[in-house]
Amino acid sequence: MQPSTSQKLDSQLVNLRAEYDKTQIQEILDELNQELIGLIPVKNRIQEIAALLLVDRLRKNLNLFSGSPGLHMSFTGSPGTGKTTVAMKMADILHRLGYIRKGHLLTVTRDDLVGQYIGHTAPKTKEVLKQATGGVLFIDEAYYLYKADNERDYGAEAIEILLQVMENQRDDLVVIFAGYKNKMDQFYASNPGLSSRVANHVNFPDYTPKELLEIAKIMLSEQQYKLETEANEILYNYITKRMQQPHFANARSIRNALDRARMRQANRIFSNDKTMLTKGDLVTIKVDDILKSRLFIM
Template sequence: MNLTIKKENKDKIFDEETLVNIQEEYKKTKIQEVLYQLDKELIGLAPVKNRIKEIAALLLIDKLRTQLGLPQASPGLHMSFTGSPGTGKTTVATKMADILNLLGYIKKGHLLTVTRDDLVGQYIGHTAPKTKEVLKRAMGGVLFIDEAYYLYKPDNERDYGSEAIEILLQVMENQRNDLVVILAGYKDKMDRFYQSNPGLSSRITNHVDFPDYTAEELLNIAILMMEEQQYQLTEEAKNTLLEYIKRRMSQPHFANARSIRNAIDRARMRQANRIFNLHNRVLTKKDLVTIEAEDILKSSLFMDK
């Protein structure tokens, strides 16, 4: 017997033989362009990229089910991004906002990045208006709260972070069609944060863990950063930079790609100073674009040499 599936408005009737061209629907949404950019712009992070693709696929299928009048459980869109600084969490959040917008889950698709200071006030009556103003600006897009665990300070009776959390919880539950919230931070601290705030934990559907980069991946990131600024590394400089990265990874306050960007900026300054002192000859374009090993070796990490 041929079953029919009716949409809620009963204007259309689809039987079980209704055909859906998934590739055609996929192309219509243009999310493949976003996923391609994600692959192109971010080195490594294979587990993260796969998870984002899974989430995008689920949301696309859910959209198609709605079009065919099939029952659907409203997909949970609030997310948790955990990992060390400089592992691409904000970049991926931006791409996620694009995907959600293209699929029609959020109206605007913008990303608003905030921290505790943007949400929590310093005196009674200050937190609620601050938090509500941030939420107002984020409506229609994605609110990215970095180091979200700092919202909760149970040891401080005069702290107003819990008030911000309560307001946030209400919006996450009651205005799910208007705002997606991504909470981010170190994994161990975020785990403790969720344990202390079960209301938040229950509203987070997708947990994405961002692994640290390997030294080789960070070298490739550095090379890409250099190319974007039209610089190039000699082969010796590449080997020296790889050694620098390995040493820097063992130092305090290492922040993955963020630390590498800082190292590149310092190497550029040393290069500029080196060629500035070449008073006795005319500079060539090669002089201006080439980073030598000595521009990296002058880092304090190589003082033992």
């Protein structure tokens, strides 16, 4: 009795671990865990997408039907939550799995795509798409492409060109739209055709004060600085206060705060009559270097 087609398929073996190791995507997932504090939901979502793409690749190797998983994505969240960093890692994953040829990331905004007069937008958008081909196009604050209150705005033309390329060049270009969640929801609602082409939605939560303090310590360590012990609590207090202020941008705001603390440290050292300095003097951020922030004086 001859085995059925189903039995033949069931008897074909594929080594999942060998295929996974061959792609080396675990390196990228490990880098995500090492480089980014917190963001557990984001890391889990990226791992899920990577797993889906790996299984899709294995199915193709066995000539099984593949629905060509949608690769275009939406990254939503506040500024400074790691969206661009994760997009870079996603480009690496897509490249190692063979979904894009080059694996580079091109980051653009409305100004890079939309022209200021008739006939200007199409060439600008097409040139950006040409540069992004073979990789990932990351469009930050994508909702600015659409201005509902201005019928003469050229952003709609850029969106139409993007839609065509997203549909017709799915094998050679991945687009990631990014921005605040509520504004991105409105953006997708304004264009159902756009929404239907974005299969993967990843939301980036704001960091907690504890996570931001950990991020601050890593940033300082990378620049060979450290906090004196008493400054830890002061910086934590600064973070909680800053989070309540306008225009807070998570890790980006913390980086800016540390830059200012370093300037105050340098000014403190320079103003001191001390002629000889130790290494400790040069690397230590003290309590006053943080307390002299305008946030504590207000």
